[in-house]
Amino acid sequence: MPVVVAAIAVVVAVIVLVVLFKMVWRVAEPNEALIISGLGARSKPIDGVDSLGFKIVTGKGTSVLPGFQVARRLRLDSRAANLEVNCVTQQGIPVKVRGVVIYKVGDDFVSIANSARRFLEQQGSMDGAIHELFTGHLRSIIGGLTVEDLILNRERLTSETRGSAADEMSKLGLVVDSLQIQEIDDETGYITNLGRPHAARVASVARIAEAERDQEATQREQEALRENAAVIRDTEIKKAEYEGQVSQAAQQARQEVILKETRNAELEAERTEKRLESEVRKPADARAYEQVKLAEADREQRIAQAQAAATEIQLRAQREAEATRLLGEAEADAIRRKGLAEAEAIKARADALAHNTDAVIAQQLAEQWPEIVEAGARVFGNVDNMVVLNGAEGVEDMLAKALTLGGAGLGVARQLLAGMNGGGQDGGGRNGSVPSTPSLPTVPLETPEKD
Amino acid sequence: MIGKEGRVTGRIGPGLVGEVMIAVRGGVEAFYAHPVDPRDEIGVGTIIVVVEYHPPRTVYVAPAFGA
Numbered sequence: 001m002p003v004v005v006a007a008i009a010v011v012v013a014v015i016v017l018v019v020l021f022k023m024v025w026r027v028a029e030p031n032e033a034l035i036i037s038g039l040g041a042r043s044k045p046i047d048g049v050d051s052l053g054f055k056i057v058t059g060k061g062t063s064v065l066p067g068f069q070v071a072r073r074l075r076l077d078s079r080a081a082n083l084e085v086n087c088v089t090q091q092g093i094p095v096k097v098r099g100v101v102i103y104k105v106g107d108d109f110v111s112i113a114n115s116a117r118r119f120l121e122q123q124g125s126m127d128g129a130i131h132e133l134f135t136g137h138l139r140s141i142i143g144g145l146t147v148e149d150l151i152l153n154r155e156r157l158t159s160e161t162r163g164s165a166a167d168e169m170s171k172l173g174l175v176v177d178s179l180q181i182q183e184i185d186d187e188t189g190y191i192t193n194l195g196r197p198h199a200a201r202v203a204s205v206a207r208i209a210e211a212e213r214d215q216e217a218t219q220r221e222q223e224a225l226r227e228n229a230a231v232i233r234d235t236e237i238k239k240a241e242y243e244g245q246v247s248q249a250a251q252q253a254r255q256e257v258i259l260k261e262t263r264n265a266e267l268e269a270e271r272t273e274k275r276l277e278s279e280v281r282k283p284a285d286a287r288a289y290e291q292v293k294l295a296e297a298d299r300e301q302r303i304a305q306a307q308a309a310a311t312e313i314q315l316r317a318q319r320e321a322e323a324t325r326l327l328g329e330a331e332a333d334a335i336r337r338k339g340l341a342e343a344e345a346i347k348a349r350a351d352a353l354a355h356n357t358d359a360v361i362a363q364q365l366a367e368q369w370p371e372i373v374e375a376g377a378r379v380f381g382n383v384d385n386m387v388v389l390n391g392a393e394g395v396e397d398m399l400a401k402a403l404t405l406g407g408a409g410l411g412v413a414r415q416l417l418a419g420m421n422g423g424g425q426d427g428g429g430r431n432g433s434v435p436s437t438p439s440l441p442t443v444p445l446e447t448p449e450k451d
Numbered sequence: 452m453i454g455k456e457g458r459v460t461g462r463i464g465p466g467l468v469g470e471v472m473i474a475v476r477g478g479v480e481a482f483y484a485h486p487v488d489p490r491d492e493i494g495v496g497t498i499i500v501v502v503e504y505h506p507p508r509t510v511y512v513a514p515a516f517g518a
Binding site: 106107108110111114155158159163166170175177 | 470509
């Protein structure tokens with residue numbers, strides 16, 4: 001148990017020691033300075049200068065005896081104070097300037113001591129004091145500068161700032177890091193007008209440059225277009241040449257084809273001609289020749305036939321002539337003999353007539369009786385309807401009369417004969433003349449000529 | 452402080468408060484600067500040497516390399 005108590009006591013003691021140490025030991029951060037004042041808090045004299053009467057600690061820790069010593073922190077950070085000043089420049093131009101001053105407490109012990117003495121309890125009001133201070137200084141600075149310097153000559157501005165504020169800032173233990181003019185409000189338009197000539201010049205230069213560039217661009221563009229056109233033209237020309245060559249070649253090819261086709265057609269025509277010649281003309285010639293030959297043969301045959309026929313006819317004619325002559329002779333002989341016989345007959349009849357006329361006439365009539373009756377009956381032939389009165393007697397009567405008429409005719413005939421006999425001596429010669437012998441017909445003999 | 456070299460950031464000359472940047476205590480701080488010879492003019496960018504130091508932040512300087 002005593003061990004545990006001892007341990008706890010040790011722990012408690014350690015804790016108490018730590019707490020005590022934390023209460024006593026203070027550490028200064030890099031951006032702050034510890035200002036320690038109180039019992040025994042005296043800085044060592046530096047370079048024989050009098051002590052400050054308080055101790056400044058930066059960047060390390062130190063013990064502060066609670067109750068006897070007091071430690072306060074002074075921030076060494078950068079601080080910024082905004083400035084806004086209505087003032088007049090060297091040229092008498094009223095401007096409204098807004099700016100900012102960036103400052104800090106100096107890092108050396110002298111500056112820290114000065115600042116600590118002035119601002120340790122009122123670090124918050126530092127900006128206000130600086131604002132007031134720098135407003136006045138800025139007014140005097142701007143009063144010594146022109147607007148052009150204000151805008152352009154930053155070195156002049158900082159230089160003037162240093163010149164006017166250096167001593168006071170040193171008194172306050174502050175360091176000015178930067179003074180910046182943020183904005184200049186120019187009510188009279190001075191700055192605007194200041195920029196105008198330059199702006200106009202720049203604008204004119206810009207316009208000139210733009211115009212020149214535009215011109216140049218247009219020139220280049222046109223050149224490019226021209227070159228393009230030239231290239232296109234060359235291309236077109238080349239293309240046309242090539243197309244011409246191609247079409248020429250095609251035309252040549254076509255011509256060759258046409259020549260070939262013509263040649264083919266000619267050959268075809270020749271072939272057709274030959275074929276026709278061989279198929280049509282030769283056979284036709286052959287047929288014609290055949291027909292001619294046939295015709296010749298036929299003609300010769302017919303000539304031969306005709307000659308044969310002629311010969312035959314001649315021979316036949318000769319034969320017939322001879323036959324006819326013989327026949328004629330025979331006929332003539334026959335006729336002569338017949339004539340002689342008739343003459344004798346006639347002579348005998350004449351004798352008979354002379355001696356017995358009536359008998360002859362009767363004979364003649366008897367011989368001719370049917371014709372006579374026929375002639376008499378012909379009268380009645382034209383009668384369609386004959387009404388014979390008196391019955392059969394009537395018919396007999398009529399026939400008797402007709403025969404009487406014939407008898408009358410007989411008498412007439414006898415008279416005629418008598419009349420003939422009266423002049424019979426003259427006409428007898430004529431009646432009894434013997435007809436002369438007819439001459440034999442002659443048949444012309446023709447020999448058909450050969451064609 | 453005396454004998455340190457620095458660089459001019461604000462023109463130093465008669466009637467002007469110049470500014471120099473000097474490396475001290477691991478940092479670089481700006482100090483107000485005046486010429487040792489009141490007639491000297493030291494342009495921006497010149498290397499100077501601190502001849503005199505007036506606390507808190509004023510130094511008197513001379514050009515470091517002759518001139």
